[in-house]
Amino acid sequence: MTATSLALLNVKQASRTFGGLKALTDVSLYLNEGELIGLIGPNGAGKTTLFNLLTGVYEPSEGQVLLSGESIGGMKPYRINWKGAARTFQNIRLFGNMTVEENVKIAFHQHAKHSVWTTFLRLPAFFKGEQEITNEALNLLKIFKLDHMKDELAKNLSYGNQRRLEIARALASRPKLLLLDEPAAGMNPNETEELMHLIRWIREEFNLTILLIEHDMGLVMGVCDRIYVLDRGMLIANGTPEMIRSNPKVIEAYLGQEA
Numbered sequence: 478m479t480a481t482s483l484a485l486l487n488v489k490q491a492s493r494t495f496g497g498l499k500a501l502t503d504v505s506l507y508l509n510e511g512e513l514i515g516l517i518g519p520n521g522a523g524k525t526t527l528f529n530l531l532t533g534v535y536e537p538s539e540g541q542v543l544l545s546g547e548s549i550g551g552m553k554p555y556r557i558n559w560k561g562a563a564r565t566f567q568n569i570r571l572f573g574n575m576t577v578e579e580n581v582k583i584a585f586h587q588h589a590k591h592s593v594w595t596t597f598l599r600l601p602a603f604f605k606g607e608q609e610i611t612n613e614a615l616n617l618l619k620i621f622k623l624d625h626m627k628d629e630l631a632k633n634l635s636y637g638n639q640r641r642l643e644i645a646r647a648l649a650s651r652p653k654l655l656l657l658d659e660p661a662a663g664m665n666p667n668e669t670e671e672l673m674h675l676i677r678w679i680r681e682e683f684n685l686t687i688l689l690i691e692h693d694m695g696l697v698m699g700v701c702d703r704i705y706v707l708d709r710g711m712l713i714a715n716g717t718p719e720m721i722r723s724n725p726k727v728i729e730a731y732l733g734q735e736a
């Protein structure tokens with residue numbers, strides 16, 4: 478498959494250096510609208526660095542990142558979020574001392590279109606907005622089977638539930654592109670299986686395009702349309718799960734890691 482005119486994300490020859498270290502070298506990839514794409518590679522391959530370029534945490538040292546055809550390389554993270562990209566983190570970043578419901582509502586608030594005066598004077602539109610936000614937050618929590626825990630503090634949730642809450646919160650910003658950084662980390666096999674179905678389902682339900690970093694090969698091979706493989710900052714393969722599974726360069730990269 479090649480990039481179509483619908484490519485939602487287009488990374489063109491992007492590189493990123495940290496001092497003398499080249500974390501990414503000349504990386505080009507694309508995600509067409511609606512695709513669910515995996516990004517795999519041994520430890521230190523550059524996967525999170527690539528996510529950081531896509532979400533404005535870092536600026537590419539070279540190359541371009543285009544979202545819906547617009548250059549977003551070096552844009553502030555909140556602006557990239559407004560333009561339709563949301564992410565979860567390898568190390569969960571919830572507000573631990575806030576409730577499950579508040580964690581989702583806060584993400585809605587960042588996108589709510591209240592004027593300063595509407596909010597300050599608490600005009601009717603403010604309360605209407607608040608009610609809508611509460612309803613939408615509860616709907617999202619229902620989808621992720623977290624509604625019965627809405628009043629729990631986020632820090633008291635199991636690891637698997639915290640990961641699901643992070644995804645719910647990312648969806649509150651109504652993204653077109655969802656970037657998931659190791660969503661199954663710390664989950665047991667049953668939770669991972671459930672997550673796999675959930676990821677497929679939210680893609681349809683929310684018209685999402687998804688880029689997924691994951692070490693659980695069962696999950697990646699089971700849900701992804703195509704997979705990109707990074708090794709030492711360079712893309713070494715791109716193709717369907719079947720192609721990637723039997724690719725000698727990929728096998729070598731992973732065997733090298735175990736040696």
Ligand SMILES: Nc1ncnc2c1ncn2[C@@H]1O[C@H](COP(=O)(O)OP(=O)(O)OP(=O)(O)O)[C@@H](O)[C@H]1O
Pocket residue numbers: 495498500518519520521522523524525526527567
């Ligand atoms: N802010 C930074 N400063 C210096 N080096 C960095 C920085 N961020 C990443 N690196 C380096 O870039 C390389 C790629 O790291 P990155 O975290 O992107 O890999 P990864 O594929 O996500 O690894 P893992 O699977 O272990 O999470 C590593 O050598 C890492 O030490």
